[in-house]
Amino acid sequence: MAISTFGFEFRQTAQDGAARTGVLTTPHGEVETPTFMPVGTQGSVKTLTPEEVAATGARIVLGNTYHLWLRPGPEVIDKIGGLHKFTCWPHAMLTDSGGFQAFSLADRRTVSEEGFVFRSHLDGSRRVLTPEVAMQVQGALGADIAMQLDICPPGTASPREMDEACAVTTRWARRCLSAKRPDQALFGIVQGGTDVRRRLAHADELAAMSFDGLALGGFSVGEPIEKMHEVLAEVAPRLDASRPRYLMGVGTPTDLVRAIGAGVDMFDCVLPTRNARNGQALTKQGRIVIKQARYKEDFSPLDPGCECPTCTQGYSRAYLRHLFMAGEVVVLRMLTEHNLHLYGRLVREARAAIAAGRYAAFARSWLTKDVADS
């Protein structure tokens, strides 16, 4: 694929089994894949500055359209020149469509062929989220990559609901492509639940359109995690290899290792940041629940092998526990940095392993213990 006029390109650089490395070129720099996108829900990766996010290795973050639409509003962000300038994030950025949150957070929502109608969870105001509005709001936010509006059914949805979700998502895909900003990349979203045939059929429909990338939505929505990985192993490697493959909202370090093994290039998940704020530090050896009494006089760092600021500055588990028990917010940042550094290290080591043709051995080294099942 050639670099298009607005500077978006994806290029595969190495392959090892189904796993692959690549380079995503965006107007805000290159992103090496596989990559993990920290989630900046409200224009901020919670507790961190942009510099601290970049220091974890992240070169792309995710912004939530639903939240930013409601507050401060796309007009404010547009006026300063987009979400990059508003948040002082210099690297690449992707925004979701807002559909998932409109569905899960908003009050009194209804779905029709036209789109979502819902009440803002902040002020109760009535909002209509159509594919065209999703493109318009994301256009104002001005991320490098926008996402189509889709229907994301729960894991418990019936086959008929799954079929319908795919059909509507396909029709919305066309409307999004028609309404998108010409200088923004747009990814389509493959739905279909845990039925491999339905997934592949929907992937074919979307791959036939001019999307710049293909995402797998509707995973980690209540289905058994083993089932997800079974389906991913079948579906991910068959997604058009010339475009980046993005697994939405997943997951634990183990999930990433397995999905990278299936050929996924991009991830986002609130797990490392949210768990940090709940007092959980992830390490390759397992989870540390910092409030536990066993850490009261534990003067060792979270993880002696970790290169994050929290571990290298000398903060002990005892001190972090004290800060957490005392309600000092600085500890939420310390744990968030630690967890995001773990994810940054995971994808960095995964890329090196793929390039060296030793991904299977790398995966085994990470899969001995699931460090973050929640």
Add this chain to the structure above:
Amino acid sequence: MAISTFGFEFRQTAQDGAARTGVLTTPHGEVETPTFMPVGTQGSVKTLTPEEVAATGARIVLGNTYHLWLRPGPEVIDKIGGLHKFTCWPHAMLTDSGGFQAFSLADRRTVSEEGFVFRSHLDGSRRVLTPEVAMQVQGALGADIAMQLDICPPGTASPREMDEACAVTTRWARRCLSAKRPDQALFGIVQGGTDVRRRLAHADELAAMSFDGLALGGFSVGEPIEKMHEVLAEVAPRLDASRPRYLMGVGTPTDLVRAIGAGVDMFDCVLPTRNARNGQALTKQGRIVIKQARYKEDFSPLDPGCECPTCTQGYSRAYLRHLFMAGEVVVLRMLTEHNLHLYGRLVREARAAIAAGRYAAFARSWLTKDVADS
């Protein structure tokens, strides 16, 4: 005064009227005075890392004995080698005696000649805070400077209560000096309310003892602020010039400028950090209450002349307002850094002005507007 065996010394380096500069030598480095000590209530200057605190220019911080005594407990901190090591703060440190918080925060407190008896505000446990216990706990915390236990009456106390507070404070002063760790500096605390004669008499009593510094307690406890400055102008210059003079718990930038003019060397106050967490940014031009609607589309920095990370990284008032409205804790840090940088700049510029013999002009430039009256 010669350097004593444990490495504590104070040396005046310049004088301009009553204002003066000095160098406080401690086992954890030199502190140029006048200096402002950020308050690290629970072993952390709220929202900041030690590196960020030091970047504001601070070379000494204050730790609260009451809080650390109750949680995590001095035995935990002693075991790792003291509060410096526990919190990873490499510079100088002062701890208060715990008396003020035992008086203001604890439940069911009583005062006698022996000391304070109170119930912990955390778990209701009964605690006895005598001069000896104050020295023991501060000894375990291991700060460079400890404070004597004192009685700090409210601004509304009667003359008789003020006299009694001075008398008990003097007796406790002797007990603290007897019980103190030999390798820790100890400051006495002058009480006496707003009566200049009582203040001077009490200062004489304490100056006759072997304290390493003299503090002015019992200010900013409800008396009119003009009255405080009147008394300071009389009392501060007459405190023994060979020892550092520390005005406890004061104040706004204007208060600092005036008190430095009266010869005070050291300050601590929660104002810059607490106001930051309430969404107030202090600038030389006045206060910015960041939640105000006027900042919604204000894309300028808090203070274009400020060198703090928040102002130089490009965060706009609009972005800071958005983060504050959205409840993102990172903004509390951004405002805290900004405010502490202002205090750091104030004392740095004050020192330069005193050394250059132009303190009066400097003071006028800061006194045109009180930027932080609350």
